Amino acid sequence: MISAALAYSITQALLVLVLITGAFIVTRKDLLSLVSTYQMQSLLLAGIALTLYSVEESPMLLSLAALTLISKVLVIPYIIKKIQKQINIPRDVEFHYISPIASIFITIFLILIVYGAFTNILKDLALSSLFYLGAVFGISLTLMGMLITFSRKKVITKIIGYLTMENGVLLFSLFITELPFIIEVLILVDLFMIVLLATILAIGMDSSIEAFQERFQHLHIEDLQEKLHLHRKHGGAN
């Protein structure tokens, strides 16, 4: 077992690394490296849970680390990578509203706001400075995820944004309180379902495969409207 002081400095270092992965996700265009970054971020989270376990020795933290490792480092990235291959778009170049540089500045701004706002709110909990930092970083990561979800156009990138948000929430809950394990499982179930549905739907949206386009085009409501319109015109001519 490592000493508490060492564990806390490791946690601090890991926290900073998590934030860096967040910044990386905000700015990257390359879809494959986005998933790998998410994988790395989840691994860091599992690392934080493990380090905290070495001090607090609560079995909840250990199972949380295992859960994160299996679901977020292995299974979810695997699903997304598989879908990505099917869609076959290597890069998401469409930044909806804001450029990468602007997003970095917004991110820094967000962290500062969260830091300021939480000074007031969290004082009732009497957290130690490390736990306070963790909570603030958690919320910041959540906001960064939200930034990605709403500023990018490709569904796959949005999903990574949503996943990042959820990692932020997990980080927050790690440092604020010890939630019952069942709640952590529930949120993961939710995550799985949303990600699955969104990725399946994404095939229809992001796809460059001709067949999909055709299928959707073929059954478009607009087409029907046009047909109807023609029909009406035809009727009028008669």
Next chain:
Amino acid sequence: MALQLYLGYAIASLVATQLMKTNRSMNLVALSHVLACIALAAYSLNIGPAHYYDKNFLIDTLSVYEIFITGTIFFFAIIYAGGHAERLIDLGLMDKKNLKPYYLSLNCLLMFTVLSFASNNLALFWIFVELTTFFTAFLIAILNSKKNVDASLKYIFVTSTAMLFSFTGLILLFALSESATGKGTLNWDELLANAHSFPPVFLTAAFAFTFIGFAAKSGVAPFHTPLPHAYSKAPSAVSTIVSAVMLNLGMTGILRIYAIIKQTSAGPAASNLLIAFGLLSLFIATLSMLHQRNVKKLIAFSSTEHSGLMLIGIAIGTPIAIFWVLFHMLAHALIKAVLFLSTGIIQRQYNTNNAGKIINIFKMQPLAGTGLILGSAAILGMPPFILFLSKFSILTQVAAYSIPLLFVMLLFLLIAAAAFTNLLSEIFSHTEEVKMERYNAPKRMTAPIVILLVLIFVLGIYVPNDLYVFLTKVVSDLKF
């Protein structure tokens, strides 16, 4: 036992749907599931609510009321869906192989909605609400159109993102109860009982976070953005359910959390927050309605408008205001059902929701036309329809609270009325002859509209005394 029995029946109906092959049989199974849900509400009412099923599930008066509304709306929506699905398949808008997933999702949506209303634990409530989001998104995407998939994805991302903030709020609430009482809990009843010992600033933060998710669920601005797309693209039965039931689900969440914070000195801050979001919803919704040419989108924005009205009612927080907010939930749900079911028939006749292309509606679809015009009058709060009572009473409460607020609200409501009048007068002024085959909607689609119209009229002139007594009990149980 009742809840377990219901749950058993719900699962059995899922299995049965999986085994069935025809539209009619799957429809009947779904309908029997709805009846089981109504039976659950009736039974719980009979044995006297506040019935615990281990400590995580509780059917109290509010749950009974909401489950009853849910059952009623699903009842009409599913009867309608039977006829509607056939038409969608004939037109090639829905794949025949999607019929089974369609009914399975409707059953799941009903089951998870009932379970959310019956949850005593906030985390359970949260997960069930998220599951309803999942199935709603699926139901929106069920038609073969890229626009549906797009609308569905928007719905998922906005709602789920907002719900993650709610989850953050729940974590705060858990930490709060842990530091105040020594034992962390997310159970409504325990939180309500211990509310007075929670530190106000912290509680306000928890409330604000939790509010975001439930607000997205009930279409409060600025989280309403995916709803107009979703409502206008989804099959009408689904739009009805999302607009009537999901809105109530979110509102119930907000109401319960507000009931907790109202006990503390943070009450006024939370109340101001609700008023701000209420006004914002009224503002954005009514202005978007004004230039709207798509009938279904107009009705969708009207949901946001009514969410705003209800939020302000909750914010005022007097027992009378809460009473009428609850009544408003029922009235709004019934009228929205009339409107969406009517526009569903119109959409299938003209293949569009665009007001300019709906021609000679009284000749082509007299019933749907009547439903649209009476439903619009009703949703604007005209007497003698049901919504008049609640809208008028909420506004009276607003008048007692603040006259300037009343005037601002009246202005917005006037704009909404203008928007509806504008669109309706356009639709009903196209009376030229059209050479178009008339779509004969089956009785399954027309009967719900007729019954709902009668219902909103009768309840507008006669409200049973039992309902008054019951709603008064709900308000006092919430400690308002």
